[in-house]
Amino acid sequence: MTTTHSTPVATEMVRLDARGLKCPMPIVRTAMTIKTLAPGQLLEVLATDPGAVADFSAWSRTTGHDLVEQSIADGVYRFVLRRK
Amino acid sequence: MTTPVIERDVEMIEQETGVDHDLLGFLESAVIEAPAEETETQPAATPAVESATRQLVIINWSGELDKLWPTLIMSTAAAASGYQAKVFITFWGLLPFVKDQKRIVGENWMQKMLSFMQRPGISHLRLSKMNFLGMGPWMIGRLSKQYNVATPPELLEAAQAMGVEFIPCQMTMEMFGLQREDMIDGLGEPAGAAAVLELMTQPNTASLFI
Numbered sequence: 001m002t003t004t005h006s007t008p009v010a011t012e013m014v015r016l017d018a019r020g021l022k023c024p025m026p027i028v029r030t031a032m033t034i035k036t037l038a039p040g041q042l043l044e045v046l047a048t049d050p051g052a053v054a055d056f057s058a059w060s061r062t063t064g065h066d067l068v069e070q071s072i073a074d075g076v077y078r079f080v081l082r083r084k
Numbered sequence: 085m086t087t088p089v090i091e092r093d094v095e096m097i098e099q100e101t102g103v104d105h106d107l108l109g110f111l112e113s114a115v116i117e118a119p120a121e122e123t124e125t126q127p128a129a130t131p132a133v134e135s136a137t138r139q140l141v142i143i144n145w146s147g148e149l150d151k152l153w154p155t156l157i158m159s160t161a162a163a164a165s166g167y168q169a170k171v172f173i174t175f176w177g178l179l180p181f182v183k184d185q186k187r188i189v190g191e192n193w194m195q196k197m198l199s200f201m202q203r204p205g206i207s208h209l210r211l212s213k214m215n216f217l218g219m220g221p222w223m224i225g226r227l228s229k230q231y232n233v234a235t236p237p238e239l240l241e242a243a244q245a246m247g248v249e250f251i252p253c254q255m256t257m258e259m260f261g262l263q264r265e266d267m268i269d270g271l272g273e274p275a276g277a278a279a280v281l282e283l284m285t286q287p288n289t290a291s292l293f294i
């Protein structure tokens with residue numbers, strides 16, 4: 001993954017495809033990926049595990065990374081997190 | 085054989101009780117192998133948990149597939165959620181952390197017999213119920229693939245990558261005749277009961293015995 005250096009704060013949204021993964025792998029992959037982001041940068045996670053809905057809100061509360069968006073379309077959950 | 089673990093335990097007992105029993109002095113005059121500087125640096129190596137950090141401590145006593153699985157899931161999820169996750173591996177719970185390719189471990193015939201009856205390694209786990217000579221674990225393995233559930237070897241890899249600390253029990257390792265080189269890489273320093281008690285009673289700590 002490359003980050004843009006032209007802007008002072010990296011605003012580019014990073015996408016993580018966690019479709020097909022089961023508990024606890026979606027949050028494990030999310031935790032690994034969010035570490036590589038700059039503070040304030042957004043991470044979009046796609047998941048198909050229904051357990052992810054409760055897990056992502058709990059994970060957001062525990063870690064302090066804001067869950068700024070949450071939606072479902074065609075059986076795919078979409079979570080947008082902001083790195084603290 | 086006296087080990088650094090005993091020194092660590094004694095120091096912790098002295099710290100907790102506030103009483104200098106001079107047990108270390110007694111031990112030093114008897115059978116201490118480690119140099120004195122090492123005993124001083126060891127307590128510092130155990131990081132004091134700040135009150136804000138949550139911690140999960142699991143005593144992993146069972147070596148069975150259906151018990152190691154949740155241990156790995158919970159500790160990996162905890163590490164991914166910013167917890168300090170520590171798993172004390174003891175008794176049967178040590179065996180999954182022996183290298184997979186080890187067939188027979190131990191020094192005397194009883195230790196060897198034990199490892200023959202329960203083959204060590206994370207790929208050779210039994211179920212605590214419905215094992216049916218390996219039929220149960222085989223079916224669970226097939227199902228986990230079918231439903232794309234991470235298997236214990238995959239979870240162990242994730243756990244170690246996320247920083248879960250696996251702490252072997254020194255006493256059981258000796259009783260089973262297990263050497264450090266029999267065990268997988270990346271395990272923490274072997275410890276004793278007092279070290280685990282200290283971890284379990286820290287603030288913001290959840291402890292489980294599985």
